[in-house]
Amino acid sequence: MPFLRKPYALATAVALTLALGGGLATLAVQAGPQPATAVAPAAAVDVATVASQHITDWHNYSGRLEAVDRVEIRPQVSGTIVAVHFEDGALVRKGDPLFTIDPRPYAAVLEQARAGLAAAEARAAYTANDLARAERLIADNAIARRVLDEKENAAREAAANRLAARAAVESARLNLEYTRITAPVSGRVSRAEVTVGNVVAAGAGSPPLTTLVSVARIYAAFDVDEQSYLALINGRQSGAGVPVHLGLANEDDYPRRGVVSSVDNRMDTSSGTIRVRAVFDNPDGTLLPGLYARIRLGSSNTREALLIDERAIGTDQNKRFVLVVDDANRTAYREVSLGGAQSSLRVVEDGLQAGERIVVNGLQRTRPGQTVSPNPVLMSGSPHPTAPSARATTADNS
Numbered sequence: 001m002p003f004l005r006k007p008y009a010l011a012t013a014v015a016l017t018l019a020l021g022g023g024l025a026t027l028a029v030q031a032g033p034q035p036a037t038a039v040a041p042a043a044a045v046d047v048a049t050v051a052s053q054h055i056t057d058w059h060n061y062s063g064r065l066e067a068v069d070r071v072e073i074r075p076q077v078s079g080t081i082v083a084v085h086f087e088d089g090a091l092v093r094k095g096d097p098l099f100t101i102d103p104r105p106y107a108a109v110l111e112q113a114r115a116g117l118a119a120a121e122a123r124a125a126y127t128a129n130d131l132a133r134a135e136r137l138i139a140d141n142a143i144a145r146r147v148l149d150e151k152e153n154a155a156r157e158a159a160a161n162r163l164a165a166r167a168a169v170e171s172a173r174l175n176l177e178y179t180r181i182t183a184p185v186s187g188r189v190s191r192a193e194v195t196v197g198n199v200v201a202a203g204a205g206s207p208p209l210t211t212l213v214s215v216a217r218i219y220a221a222f223d224v225d226e227q228s229y230l231a232l233i234n235g236r237q238s239g240a241g242v243p244v245h246l247g248l249a250n251e252d253d254y255p256r257r258g259v260v261s262s263v264d265n266r267m268d269t270s271s272g273t274i275r276v277r278a279v280f281d282n283p284d285g286t287l288l289p290g291l292y293a294r295i296r297l298g299s300s301n302t303r304e305a306l307l308i309d310e311r312a313i314g315t316d317q318n319k320r321f322v323l324v325v326d327d328a329n330r331t332a333y334r335e336v337s338l339g340g341a342q343s344s345l346r347v348v349e350d351g352l353q354a355g356e357r358i359v360v361n362g363l364q365r366t367r368p369g370q371t372v373s374p375n376p377v378l379m380s381g382s383p384h385p386t387a388p389s390a391r392a393t394t395a396d397n398s
Contacts, residue, residue: 045362047325047374050306052354055347056243057299058340059232063222067213067289068279069185074208075200076178077101088191091215091285092183099192099209101179101200110172117165124158131155187214188285215285219261220246220293223273232299233263233276243298244278248287254296256280256287306352307345309379312360313338322352323359323366325374331359333368344380 079101086098134151137143183189190211194200200209224233232242245254258280267274278295280287313336314321320338323331339347352358359366360379366372 042329042371042373043362043365044373044375045359045366046377047357047372048309048312048360048377048379050308050348050352050354050356050358051379052304053307054302055305055307055342056302057347058342059224059228059297061222061224061295061297063220063293063295065287065289065291065293066219066221066277067187067215068217068219069187069212069214070289071184071212072208073098073181073210073212074204074206075099075101075181075202077106077175078200078202079105079179080199081194081196084192084196086189086192088189090189092186092189092212094183094186096183097180098183098189099181099194101181103176103179106172106176106179110169110176113165113168113172117162117169120158120162120165124155124162127151127155127158181209183212185212185214186216187212213289215282215287217279218282218287218289219277219279220244220258220295221275221277222293222295223268223271224276224297226267226272226274228297229267229274232297233260241300243300245296245298246278246280247294247296249292249294251294254294260297305339306348306354307342307379308348308352308358309360310341310344310346312358312363313346314363323363323368324352325357325359325372328371329374330371331366331368334358 081099082102083100084098085096085100086092092098131148131151131154134143134148138145138148190213192210193207194209200206242260244258244260246256246258247254258278260276261279262277264275276297308322312322314323316335319335321333321335324334325331334351336351337349339349341347357374359372360377362372
């Protein structure tokens with residue numbers, strides 16, 4: 001129908017006009033000015049240059065301290081303890097009195113032995129004179145030869161008895177001296193196991209009265225693996241010339257220096273180690289036998305190696321890596337092979353070259369391929385002497 005087609009055509013024209021108008025409006029909006037995308041600032045990190053240094057390779061071990069001299073004090077004569085001359089745990093010098101056993105019985109025995117010696121000497125003098133007279137008489141045939149032989153035999157017996165009497169006196173004198181028990185070496189004494197009034201027996205099987213350990217010097221015993229032995233000690237008599245340092249369990253470093261005093265004569269095949277003992281001076285007596293000791297054994301020759309800060313090392317599963325910074329200040333992933341520790345630094349055996357720059361602080365703020373704002377520092381982490389202000393800026397940014 002003609003009158004119906006006109007309204008339909010008019011509605012279609014209106015719809016097309018609105019659709020085109022909306023599209024033009026959309027195009028106009030899109031063609032308008034767009035806001036600028038924000039660029040993230042470069043991360044501020046501390047960067048240090050890798051340098052080569054002369055180092056000594058160190059190997060760390062665990063051990064125990066041992067006394068150079070350890071003596072169990074036992075009585076050499078029996079008797080009653082009448083005095084204890086030391087306090088438990090005191091420092092004593094060689095020759096200082098420790099215990100006294102009642103000396104009176106042994107003093108009496110000594111006097112008796114001296115009396116016996118006097119009698120023996122008198123008998124020896126008499127028989128010697130008698131023999132001299134007999135020798136003069138035999139020259140004149142005034143006595144029989146048998147009488148002279150008897151005189152000679154009596155003189156020899158008297159001389160032998162005199163020697164026995166002298167030995168008895170010496171034995172009695174020694175026993176009297178043994179009643180005064182003194183320190184055989186200088187050191188620290190333990191507690192008194194036997195007190196005054198107790199009767200003690202002599203002999204190696206008797207209980208010790210106390211123990212005494214030297215403190216001026218002390219041993220540190222530790223086991224060295226086969227590879228370290230071949231590299232550091234083998235071919236050197238008793239480990240001479242091998243540097244060794246010691247640290248206690250509560251110390252961070254190895255403040256005490258010593259020398260290797262002995263190396264065992266065989267390798268333990270069950271553990272693959274050999275026993276080594278080093279000696280250290282102990283003037284203040286702080287090192288006690290039995291304490292746990294951390295031992296650091298070094299090579300006798302130095303070598304050149306690359307050292308980096310421990311903070312520069314990242315962990316990627318079982319790998320170790322660093323971030324190298326190129327001339328355009330972009331970071332790159334670099335896997336490294338590490339050696340031993342040198343104070344706060346770590347030896348790099350492979351993966352880096354001298355002169356390269358690496359991130360030493362701020363590793364967590366950057367990633368490989370990112371542009372960074374480098375702040376030059378020394379490898380130890382201290383500010384670079386030529387850029388003090390840069391260090392302050394980095395500290396503020398972090």
